[in-house]
Amino acid sequence: MHIEIDRDVCIGAGQCALTAPNVFTQDDDGYSMLLPGRADGGGDPLVRDAARACPVGAITVTDEPA
Template sequence: MHIGIDKDTCIGAGQCALTAPGVFTQDDDGYSTLRPGREDGGGSALVREAARACPVGAITVSERVG
């Protein structure tokens, strides 16, 4: 799984961190970021839900190929 966060789109609503706190957190400026070591989502089923919960669509989730 690959998780992308568009830092230019993120408004810091925090829905991702609320939905999948084991994968997402917020940086010092309040914007979404991945927790260290969780760049692949850690297999969390909540990652896709967190992407859907983002009010501005700043999070993308795709399957890694190969």
């Protein structure tokens, strides 16, 4: 799995961090970012739910490795 966050699209709603807190967090400005070492989702089953929860579609999850 590979996760990408389009920081130009992100509005800092925080739904990803609320849905999958073991993978996503927010920076000091409130924008989404991956926790260190979690670009592959870390096996968290909620990653796809977090991507769907993003109100602006800033998160892309693919099955391909980074």
